[in-house]
Amino acid sequence: MDKQRTLKIDKEFFTLIPPLTGEERDQLERNLIADGCRDPLVVWGDILVDGHNRYDICQRHSIPWEPAQKEFANREEAKEWIILNQLGRRNVDIAQRVILAEKYRPILEKKAKERQRAAGGDRKSAKRKSVQSNWTKPITTSHTDVELAKIAKVGLGTIKRGRVALRNATEEEIQALKDGDTTISKLYEVTRDRARPEEPQQETRTETRVCKRCKQEKALTEFRAGKTWCDACLADTPSRAQEERELQALADAMFTNPEHERTPDDSLWIFAANLDTHTEHVMSMSDEIDGEKSTPEKKEIALASIGRMENALAIIKEKLQKGISHHE
Numbered sequence: 001m002d003k004q005r006t007l008k009i010d011k012e013f014f015t016l017i018p019p020l021t022g023e024e025r026d027q028l029e030r031n032l033i034a035d036g037c038r039d040p041l042v043v044w045g046d047i048l049v050d051g052h053n054r055y056d057i058c059q060r061h062s063i064p065w066e067p068a069q070k071e072f073a074n075r076e077e078a079k080e081w082i083i084l085n086q087l088g089r090r091n092v093d094i095a096q097r098v099i100l101a102e103k104y105r106p107i108l109e110k111k112a113k114e115r116q117r118a119a120g121g122d123r124k125s126a127k128r129k130s131v132q133s134n135w136t137k138p139i140t141t142s143h144t145d146v147e148l149a150k151i152a153k154v155g156l157g158t159i160k161r162g163r164v165a166l167r168n169a170t171e172e173e174i175q176a177l178k179d180g181d182t183t184i185s186k187l188y189e190v191t192r193d194r195a196r197p198e199e200p201q202q203e204t205r206t207e208t209r210v211c212k213r214c215k216q217e218k219a220l221t222e223f224r225a226g227k228t229w230c231d232a233c234l235a236d237t238p239s240r241a242q243e244e245r246e247l248q249a250l251a252d253a254m255f256t257n258p259e260h261e262r263t264p265d266d267s268l269w270i271f272a273a274n275l276d277t278h279t280e281h282v283m284s285m286s287d288e289i290d291g292e293k294s295t296p297e298k299k300e301i302a303l304a305s306i307g308r309m310e311n312a313l314a315i316i317k318e319k320l321q322k323g324i325s326h327h328e
Helices: 011-015 022-035 052-061 075-087 094-119 126-131 141-152 156-168 171-178 184-191 231-235 238-256 264-288 296-327
Strands: 041-044 047-050 067-069 208-210 217-219
Touching: 011 047, 011 075, 022 052, 047 052, 047 075, 075 094, 075 141, 094 141, 094 156, 094 171, 094 184, 141 156, 156 184, 171 184
Parallel strands: 041 067
Antiparallel strands: 041 047, 208 217
16 A cells, blocks of 8 residues: 555546535545545546546545556546546546536547548548548547447536537536536526637538528538537527426426426426437438448348337327327
């Protein structure tokens, strides 16, 4: 056991660790004093990468601790490990997960661009280029949002709102989020209409999308991430925007409050929210699907999945229609 060794605290690494509440830190201190430091502190050379709170308490109380050495190729690889390690913990709340996801965004985007470069090259065979064609498509914010939602284990809508909120929020507002004094949804509402930082010209100058409502082709900058309606059309439907806000508020309440009792209406609202999110994601992928080039085996798998979804939706639709006819 090691109690005299002094480790270096890297400020950037330290900011990646979600802070403990006063109560959580007091409980951790009592546990360490009573039971000792049972889990090793992860270090990279003499730099601490995991276990900052335990290290501080152990040093103050002269509690022995054991180091676990981990090797990284560079600082970026170490940062990636810290973020993913934190996201793997169950006690990290939604706000902290979104903050961590946004810190991981540049790393994820850089890795995607590196895969694009690796997939290109004039010396590659035509067959190999065809197989790797998906890697050479433009990297969009929507695609990154989908990946981050999976990694952070939160809803796609939460990631989208968090991206906008954290990009436009002040330091004081972000600190309030970290302290639990506000939520992602509330912060999004107060920051969504603020001036957006300009995006790199090369990413958006030629990309357009046809609005599903007005049928006009418009620049991607006129659409919110993942939306199939342009900003102008969304502005004409305040009731829809209000429903989205209510859905997210309900979802946040259910995830953050274990004592919240879910009602049948709650379940229906959550179902509708998830269905909208997945529908938008499926629609965004529809252009990439080519039935003529897909193998029969893969098409059978996809068709079977569609059939199961259709059956599930038919059952739910029948239940809802019965409810409507009963009230009429």
